[in-house]
Amino acid sequence: MKASITSRLILYLTVSAGTLVAFALLVDYRLSRTEILERLRVESQKTVVDVVRDLEGLLAGVEGNTRFLGSILSQQHSDEQSISRLLQETVAQHADIFGSTVALAPAQSARPRGFAPYFYQQGDAIAYSDLTLGAEPYWERSWFTDAARSGQPRWIEPYFDVGGAEVYMTTYSVPVFEGESHRELVAVVTADITLDELHRYINRLERGDHGFGFLVSAGGLVLSSRGTSAEMVPYQQFLASEEQRGFWQQLLTEVEPGQDNSRITDCELVEGNCIIRMTRLRHSGWIVGAVYSEHEVLADLRAYELKIFALGLACLVAMIIVVNLVTRRITRPLTALAASADQLGAGQLDASLPEVPGKDEVARLVQSFAHMKDELRQHIADLEQATASRSRLEGELSAAREIQMAMLPQSGKACESHPDFELWASVEPARTVGGDLFTFGLEGRRLYMAVGDVSDKGVPAALFMARAISHLRHPGKHSPGQTLAELNNALAQNNGNCMFVTLLLAVLDLDSLELTWASAGHTPPLWLHKGCPATLLQHSGPATGLAENQQFPDNLLPLARGDRLLMYTDGIDEAFNPAGEMFGNERLAQWLAGSVSQSPEQAGEDLLATLSGFAEVIAQSDDITALLLDIPGHGNARQHQRLFHLTPDVTDASLSWLGALLGSDIPAGVRNELLLVLEEVVTNIFKYSQLGEADQISVSLQATDSELILCVRDQGIAFNPLEDAHRAELGADIAHAEIGGLGVHLIEQLTDWQRYRREGSDNCLELGRNLGES
Amino acid sequence: MKLDTKLETDGDRSVARLYLIGALNSDTAPEFETILEGVLAKGLKVNVLDMRDLDYISSAGLRVIFKAAKQATAAHQRLAASHRKPHIEKVFEILKALPDMAVFANDQELDDYLDAMQARSLEG
Incomplete structure (x- = not known):
């Protein structure tokens, strides 16, 4: 299965799609991460800026009202009743102002304990408290002394208001002077803001479980949103280590109003890195800031990362499943087809092919296979039939060959020994049956011999040869020329196919050794006399079978004892070798000269072997027939x-x-x-x-x-x-x-x-x- | 078929006698020609080719003898043959080879001839 298309397809598709998804998610993550970080940065900054702006608004409002009160006092001398009324109205009208007082300088009041009415908010009502009733004189309280001494309006360090509203608060004190040089202190006008109020603002800076807002007063008191109550503690109490104290002191001194200072560092206040953002208020000089845990701030980002990862994983799993299903669905027919093809290859032509609906490539492939299967089956059936026919034909041809050979003396390979002659003859058809013939016979002291070659080869030639040879069997007393003329007339009748046969018919008188022969378009015999071969000159007639009433002249040659005669067909001299050369008459004459010491049988077999050696791999193209006749010499020649x-x-x-x-x-x-x-x-x-x-x-x-x-x-x-x-x-x-x-x-x-x-x-x-x- | 030769010289009588043993044909003729030239180069007056053991001679051998006979005549030497077997003699006869060449049938004839030669030179 490892090498199967299905598994490869699944692997490649999954890997490709997974890579693409991973890439897309990665790009998205990179972009989103930048975006998220920017959004977080802006958000935290905006929170601080908002809180600072609101605080500044609060403080500015308080400062403005207090100064306004102060300016009223400095311009017109008001009686105590009108001062009280003014204060009451101020507190009632300004929700931001928790409480307010006008504390007359000791010299300005006729009363021994001075005059300091204090109105403050208590629930929905305005409460009144007389500050002169406190344990110590009010002009010795810090909110009075600080302003009086500096001669400038100022925010007092937060404190617990004993004898007044009994809450933690901070106070804006405005000294009011009188006289030409404004050197005479008339009163100190104050407005209070409770630390609860500030705490509410600072609380807005909280973020996450650990991020918190803080406010640091000029005196180093810290109000943190971490605390549940609005209580300010010295920063030393807030910071455990000296190192941290130094770090924060340095940090706080660098902060300027209107500047947004931010720092990311390990501040020990929260786990891990903390993001510190802070700025200094214009009005009070306090520092407002927030400390966030980077871990918490980036929680969004991490959640996003997790989400992306989960999404990617889910996509991948979904993709594997989908790819798997789709691939298997597509390749299922292919797998089935491969199995069927194996069966077909093993010769099981009945193997069923998978059914594939539709017209896609696989469906067409299956159709082609089905077609091929049918064709193959048909072809094999045809082949079996053809093979049967062929073997039947071969059997018939083989029988025909036997019959044809039976027409020839000694079944086509003759060897005859006689006191007056020795004869060897052979016919080798190029095909199963052939058109060459030879025959010989002894009638009295006349030895007649014939060699012939029917036009063409194969069955037609064989049949025509059968006609020819039946006429040659008993040549009678006629001369060879007359015999050929009779044969010619017989063959020319009913010869619509214009088949013809070239013939050499020779008669040897065994007493006179005179050879008489006639040729019907046939190659003359070769004569070996006294060791020297010669091609006999002859007068020849036309090939037999073509036209009636032809002349076939007789040729005469006295032979001598020791002579050898070779009659042959063109399958011998026209045998070809691989170089395209013909065996030729000269090679044949040379071979004949060399055959002188062999008996006709040895020489004949040698001739066939020589021809076969000459032709090498070239298949025999024509029937080969040779007839060798020896006239032995007398004595011990x-x-x-x-x-x-x-x-x-x-x-x-x-x-x-x-x-x-x-x-x-x-x-x-x-x-x-x-x-x-x-x-x-x-x-x-x-x-x-x-x-x-x-x-x-x-x-x-x-x-x-x-x-x-x-x-x-x-x-x-x-x-x-x-x-x-x-x-x-x-x-x-x-x-x-x-x-x-x-x-x-x-x-x-x-x-x-x-x-x-x-x-x-x-x-x-x-x-x-x-x-x-x- | 090979040819061996054996040379006997008689300085007193100025006679070289070269025995031919084997066959003098086209194969052996070239070597024989060198040998015979060497014999003639000795400058002896009478040079006899003793053919008592020569079985065979062909025209190539005769050619060498013809050539040597001409050289000998030019150098006032004599080339003679002795002890020819009948069939060798027949070849000589067929070719009518060198009618003026001295031929000795046996040792007696040869000795007589040599004596006569010596007597003539003494007289001369």
Whole structure:
């Protein structure tokens, strides 16, 4: 399954889609993260800015009212009753002002404890308290002394108002002076804000579980939103370590009004990093700020990260499931098809194919497969039928071949030995049946022989050959030419197909050795006489079967004992080798010359082997038929032949061979002289024929009781030594004698007859020596 | 088929006697030609080719003898043959080879000839 398309498809699609989703989420995360961080930053800043603005508004309102009261007092001297009324109205009208007093300087009041009415809010009502009733004189209280001493309006450090409203508060004190130089203190006008009020503002700065707002007074008191009550404590109490105190002191001194200071650091006030933002109020000089836990602030971001991760994971899982389902749905038919194809491949043509609805590629593939399956089944059925027909046909052809061969003497491969002749014949059809024929028979002392070749090959040729051969079986007493004329007339009738047969019909009179033959467009026979092959010249008629009433002239040739005759069809001389060369007449003549020492049967088999070796891998293209006839010589006639390469030791080799052949039966003188003659001939060829070591000469010896015939053949330049060789003039004395030119004299003097002929490309020199004379 | 030679010289009578053993044919002729030239180069007056053991001679061998005979005549030397077997003799006859060449059938004829030669030179 690892290599299956399905698993690969699932893997690739999942990985690709997962990568894409991851990439998209990552990009989204990067963008969103920046956005979230920016939003958080703006939010926290906005909160601080809002609180500061509101606080500034509160303080400004309180300051403005108090100054206004102060300015009223400094411009007109008011009686105590009107002051009280003014104060009451002020507190009633300004919700931000918790309480307010006008404390007259001790010198300005007729009363010994001074005058300081204090009105403050208590629930929905305005309460009154007389500050002169306190344990200590009011002009010794810090809210009075601080303002009086500095001569400037100022915010008093928060305190617990004992004897007044009994709450924590902070007070804005405005000293009122009188006189020309404004040096005489008239009163101190105050307005109070409860720490509860401030605490409410500071509370707005809270964020998360740990983030808190704070306010630091000029004196270093801290009001934190962490505390449940509006109580201010010294900052030392708030910060545990010296290091932190120093850090915060440094930080607080750097803060300027209107500036937004922020810092992210490990401040020990919250877990992890804290984000500190703060600014200094313009009106009171207090510092308002917030400390947030970075961890909490970024909680949103982390939640977002988690969300993104979960989303990505969910997408991936969903994608795997979807891809899996889709891929399997698409490839299911393919998998099934592959299984079916395996079955088909194993030859199970009945294997069912998956059913795929629709017209997509897979459906078309399945359709093609179904079509292929049907075609295959049909084809196999056809093939089986064709094979059956073919084997039936082959059987019939094989029978036909046997029948055809039965028409030929000795079933197509004949070997006949007779005291007066030896005969070998063979036909090798190129196909199962063929159109070549041979026949022979003895009628009295007449040996008739025929070799023929029907046009074309195969069955038609075989049938026509059957017609032809039935006429040749009994040629009667007619001459070959007459027989052929009768045959021709018989075959020409009802021969709509214009089939024809070329024929060679020969009759040998075993007594006179006279050969009479007639040819119907057939190649003339080859004649081997005294070791030398020759193509017989002949007058020929047309091929038989084409037109009636044709003339077939008889040819005559007296044969001699020791002669050999070869009749053949064109399957022999027209056999081709892989190089495209034809075997040809010359090769055939040369082979015949070389066959002289073999019996007709040996020679015939050798001819077939030679042809097969020549053609190599080329298939036999035509029927091959050959008929060899030997007329044995009388007595112990022997024929010997041998080929010699023209190497430097050719003389030695040929003389050794001839010496051994002649043996001791021949008189020593004759033997030596023949050896001398052969040496002269071979030496001549070796020196002057211009042949090389690859070339061969043929030396043959025909020995009868009365005669020895030496025949030497070479393929050198045409040269008749009997006429063309240089002859030295004999009988000259030493002074006039020629050097060389002696060989031909020896040849002529030591043999009884000499004959030279040029045969094709061969020089053929025949030398006869009668026996019985020394 | 090979040819062996054996040389006997008689300085007193100025006679070289070269024995030919085997066959003198186209194969052995070239080597024999060198040997014979070497013999003639000794400058002895009479050079006899003793053929009592020569089985065979071809025209190539005769050619060498013809050539040597011409050289000998030019150098006022003599080349003679002795002890030819019948068939060797026949070859010589067929070719009518060198009618003026001295030929000795046996040792007696040769000795007589040599004596005569010596007597003539003494006279001369």
